[in-house]
Amino acid sequence: MSAREQHRPAGSSPLIEVRNLSVRFGPVLAVDDLSFHLALGEGLGIVGESGCGKSATARAIMGLHRGDPRCQVTGKVLLDGVDLVTRSDRQMQKVRGRRIAMIFQDPLTCLNPLQRIGTQIAETLQTHTGLSSAAIRVRTIELLQLVGIPQPRERVNAFPHQFSGGMRQRVMIALAIACDPALLIADEPTTALDVTTQMQILRLLADLRIRTGMGLILITHDFGVVAEVADRILVMYAGQCVESGRTGKIFRTPQHPYTAGLLASIPSVDMPRLPRLPSIRGSPPSPAVHRPTGCSFRPRCDLGQDRCINPPPLVNDSKGPEHLTRCWFPGSASKAPNTLPPDAAEAT
């Protein structure tokens, strides 16, 4: 932790600042007025369940929704102060890969099965750098070594199918960091991997962040994964940020009942075993249906009161200036976890 702390230049301006970002697919509001920022060398975890808008956020930052005529992105994505949302496609091509890179959940579908992995990495380097082909080869092998692929000199000529899942994800990471991006977005990078491999990849990401000083946005549904690499956490629910703050504070004193409920419902191996797991009733709202009026968590919340019919604002609370919560009754849930009686397990 201390190494990371030292690495971050104090009081530096944010590398990326997302302001009032909304992503709309036709009538569906996938991301609703999201704002956050990230400094160089910092790690931000965006956590949420399926359909909460976390991947749509990442794709909006990368400008990957541009080809979709139904999709409408509003708000600002400022990279070094320049708004990416209004940039032309050509300008965005220079940003993608060079300034911001992204890795995805399933490495196999992201790699060309007919090309040697060395060729694929070389292509990226060719596009974005002016290196000679000899220099590109040296850099490719260096990258494979950096991401922990054994015998990089031989493996550079291998095809994706000759790699295991974990090794393919390493290749993806090598591709992503090929041009020293300032920001790496990892969308569920370890979800398709086994636990032992997952830990290797998470360690690699944490290690690369310290070594290269890049910013990292990690998108996941798994609180455990995010705790491994993030300094700050942003919890999303139904397209909105419901809570954000420093990782330790989110875990120790979650303020929003959704965060508290999620944390309590994870069967952990280091906590005493409970006869019944605390669970959240109902299921996450599908983005396609209209969200409930007022607080979007209201139908699943035990704290629900008259006041929750009005949408709560995202505000600072007593947990420090960096801690934001979107709830009329912040902090009430962590004191009394919402355990359902056995007969009330309706319809999740």
Add this chain to the structure above:
Amino acid sequence: MSGEADVLVEVRNLQKFFPLRRGFRRAGAGWIRAVDDISFDIRNGETLGLVGESGCGKSTLARCVVRLLEPTSGNLTFAGQDVTHLGMHRLRPLRRQMQLVFQDPTASLNPRKPVGRIIEEGLRIHRIGSAAERAGRVRDMLARVGLSPEYATRLPRDLSGGQRQRIGIARALVLGPKLIVADEPVSALDVSVQAGILNLFKDLQQEFQITYLFISHDLGVIRQVSDRVGVMYFGKLVELASAPSFYVRPLHPYSEALLASIPSADPDRRRDRGKVIEGEVPSATKPPAGCRFHPRCAHAEADCRREAPPLRALSPGHFVACHHPRNVTR
């Protein structure tokens, strides 16, 4: 502790090999030993949790236990009856007593049938009850899994993932089975929904005295539901113990590494990083000689490369297949 009568399923020296085909003529090029000489019991009314990484053979083992796959060799006893070589005809009445719940509730439900029909299917196949009785039983099952009777007429696509898995459980439950094999039943679900399904499994077990063989790659989930835990690595059962004993004192280096690899939700409670294992599961076609874990094991010695360790009891009820088990107090 447990007499013979307590045992519901007895697995002895079970092996399941798949032929490895290669090239144009698809000639036999060897075998994949998916399940290799595994023996264990499942006791009446308990939950046996089975963990392991992808490709370790846990699903193959489960499918052999319910005879969806024909074991290559070994013996299988269900409720005192040898079922290893039972023909389809004599197996069918037993199938009522052993049911499955699958990982993907969307793929395992017929998208064109209303969920009431899906639940009823088993009753129809086994010719149980009149149409009215069956409908009553379906309503009853829906209520037991926490859904209102109106759901009977809906199609799977109208339901959320968690609700679909509840239908999958109701379908398994409707025939009154003694054993339910649940193969990764919560892996496809959101975290907030997963807890509710795990609670449902426990409630149903108490109500109907069902025995579970519960498969998951998630050690947290396994701990929540299991009375005993079995760990598989590369076709072998490497550890078998009561859940408290396993989580407090894992004996196999692989179990220890698995526990250390769990990303901890609480940053302050992170486990010792030094124990995370390097490398990956070796190729299925070329299992390493001796102990199959030795190439990745930090504690491997010369004998581990030569000789495969048998599963032995180190303390009552705690079995391990390792020459140099960990956490042993002497």
